[in-house]
Amino acid sequence: MIDRDIKNLLGGGLLTLLGLFTAWYAYGHYSLGTFSRMGPGFLPVILGGVLALLGLIVALPAWWRRGEPIRGDWASAGFVIASIVVFALLLKGLGLVIATITAALIALIPDRSLGQGTKLKVALVIAAITYLIFIQGLSMNLPAWPRLG
Structure with a gap:
């Protein structure tokens, strides 16, 4: 049985994946523009990157922390x-x-x-x-x- 904090590990990992996908999709489908003249892809790329970073902040410490197994209803x-x-x-x-x-x-x-x-x-x-x-x-x-x- 896994004794790591699987809930935070999975939650942080999913946040990271969602953020990376959002940033990747926005970067590939919308113009970024510049800092002085932002395009429609600028904010989604930045927010996707922030979400991915927050997901890592949640997931990485969970790798070394013990946790309870997932019990779903x-x-x-x-x-x-x-x-x-x-x-x-x-x-x-x-x-x-x-x-x-x-x-x-x-x-x-x-x-x-x-x-x-x-x-x-x-x-x-x-x-x-x-x-x-x-x-x-x-x-x-x-x-x-x-x-x-």
Whole structure:
């Protein structure tokens, strides 16, 4: 069994990879410009480099530090993934509000600390916030409710 701090090692490594990919992609697809006249690729390259550096700052000390093994709640992860799939399948036909309520209820199934009423309230609040942000606030072209007829 690995006795290194695997959580921080993996987390820092993933941050480093994401930062390097971001910087590489921006460098290859956008103009950098100069310091006095920055192009569209300047900020993504800099931020990607900073993210990669921060990832190394997290990952390198973890190599020499002992840590706990990863214990995942795979049932909860499965329900969250299922809720995302159900949301995607229901969005077009039933609209944003019903798809969000259904997805939230599915994601909350493994949580035994909440009663059914509380889970429904949580799902309704999440749906209301989603509606306010995406339909009202951002004016996204999404169906809010099922299309009748």
